Amino acid sequence: MLIEKLTVGPLEENCYLVGAAGTGRCAVVDPGAESGRIFAAIERRGLTPERILLTHGHVDHIAHCAHVAERYGLGVWIHAADLPYLERPQWPELEAFLQARPCPKPAGWLDEGVEVAVAGLVLRVLHTPGHTPGGICLIDEASREILVGDTIFHRGVGRTDLPGGDGPTLARSIREKLFPLGGDYRLLPGHGPETSLDDERRENPFVGAAVALPAW
Secondary structure: EEEEEEOOOOOOOEEEEEEOOOOEEEEEEEEOOHHHHHHOOOOOOOOEEEEEOOOOOOOHHHHHHHHHHHHHOOOOEEEEHHHHHHHHOOHHHHHHHHOOOOOOOEEOOOOOOOOOEEEEEEEEEEEEOOOOOEEEEEOOOOEEEEEEOOOEEOEEEEOOOOOOHHHHHHHHHHHHOOOOOOOOOEEEEEEEOEEEEHHHHHHHHOOOOOOOOOOO
């Protein structure tokens, strides 16, 4: 699934280009900053983008949606519960610093159980609220990879002290939705290095405690 990971912006957010090998197509996941670098990666690889997929609505994940959408004529997809993050400013100073522009109105919804056919992939939506009400993961069963956004990190979880965050809800999402998935998966998070589901089942110290971490 993974074509390229780009760590962008001052908050070091991970934007992903994903697609099936050999198709020449991709989806852009969480274009949070530095759209020039995203454009360069797409064009260097000769890709045709098809959609923008958002794991949640925090500004560091959506700030350059408009830039990417307008350049390639793309629709934006997000969980309906995070629509308010797109409709009103979150942190004006940070938005100005990131050179954010208003995100386009969504073309579709990434709700629980939806299967998204894009760039030769079929991605299943797992709704994992807690970091935000509409936080999601995107599962590619074919490659055993999951785009987990800010639901879970390498030995960490997304912070829950921002508006819309809820620690116990996030812990339940991880324990009751992610961890019960059968077998191991490669996890591609919204910040930091990749990890694996088996490693986080064994070694993540924060899921039971449901604490807020100093990370985005």
